[in-house]
């Protein structure tokens with residue numbers, strides 16, 4: 050009998066076989082969350098000129114450098130009033146000031162801006178009551194971005210800050226890595242889809258939807274192929290449709306049962322496949338390989354097993370395809386809150402609830418951990434990663450935790466009002 054394959058070996062095989070997808074041109078707003086495929090070099094300075102950080106008066110430092118009694122301010126002649134969006138036509142000479150707005154270019158001759166609230170002024174003159182160092186309230190040319198510098202290196206995932214920067218760099222379009230298209234196929238004669246009658250002997254196809262959501266969460270495009278019957282011909286036909294995508298994800302039919310045809314069909318389609326019994330729980334039986342150059346995964350049918358194996362194997366492959374540089378979830382250490390024991394033959398992924406407390410993170414399980422208990426995923430905000438060699442855990446033991454989705458503990462502990470992240474039904 051085939052031995053158990055450690056997850057990290059399977060992950061290496063998957064990632065080594067995974068290509069990075071090519072580039073496509075997208076609009077700037079659409080680029081959010083995508084990975085840029087070009088180095089973005091600034092073609093000009095930002096700001097493009099020295100400009101005022103305040104509404105006020107541009108003056109010469111020489112004219113205002115002495116300390117003046119409040120009763121005896123420096124009085125300067127206002128020679129021009131420059132509204133927003135305009136540029137001064139005059140320069141500031143000795144004893145002169147030009148009124149300017151925030152962001153306006155600093156006029157020639159001036160090297161300080163005095164805030165309007167620190168002055169008294171009329172249309173023609175301004176009183177300055179205290180000295181300011183040279184350069185005060187002036188944002189120098191290029192303080193943000195210098196012409197010729199690489200501002201966003203390729204391989205960066207674009208966040209709102211980068212999208213704003215793309216606009217500063219005058220890039221309405223940008224080249225990003227394509228999003229992986231993932232064809233999703235559920236298998237099993239016992240399955241009924243949402244548009245069918247649920248007879249008593251049928252199980253609702255939940256995997257297709259859970260996996261499609263996971264694909265979207267990972268930045269991919271799901272393509273739902275529906276349900277294939279447990280017949281090799283039906284399976285083969287659906288799989289061949291799925292090969293138009295970048296990745297094909299099947300669930301079910303990878304075990305040793307009489308109706309588990311996935312392996313046979315994968316082989317028939319000429320795939321160089323790995324059929325693993327992974328040393329993890331949940332999610333032992335798994336098939337992976339390439340069919341006609343496309344990645345094909347056969348995940349176990351049990352709903353939790355399919356989600357956990359998706360997390361550990363398909364998601365990293367999708368992130369690599371999308372041009373990302375790290376393929377895992379955020380990981381933290383937490384103090385386990387329960388007792389737990391297991392055999393030392395497999396690595397376990399318990400569904401957990403991670404909480405941030407004054408002394409650090411704590412984590413407890415969601416309760417029953419059966420591979421058909423999807424509520425364990427519904428309640429979870431993390432997977433507790435228990436190494437193969439660990440035999441037992443007691444309260445307080447440190448464990449490694451993979452954080453799923455948005456870290457919800459921050460919402461409760463943060464400064465903004467919160468009504469708590471998890472509601473209970475009445």
Ligand code: AMP
Nearest residue numbers: 235252253254255256301302349350351
């Ligand atoms: P299998 O791996 O095909 O033997 O399936 C194992 C278990 O997972 C069976 O109880 C199936 O009913 C269940 N299962 C398989 N596919 C799905 C699916 N698409 N949605 C929900 N449950 C499924």
Ligand code: MG
Nearest residue numbers: 236237301302
């Ligand atoms: Mg089945």
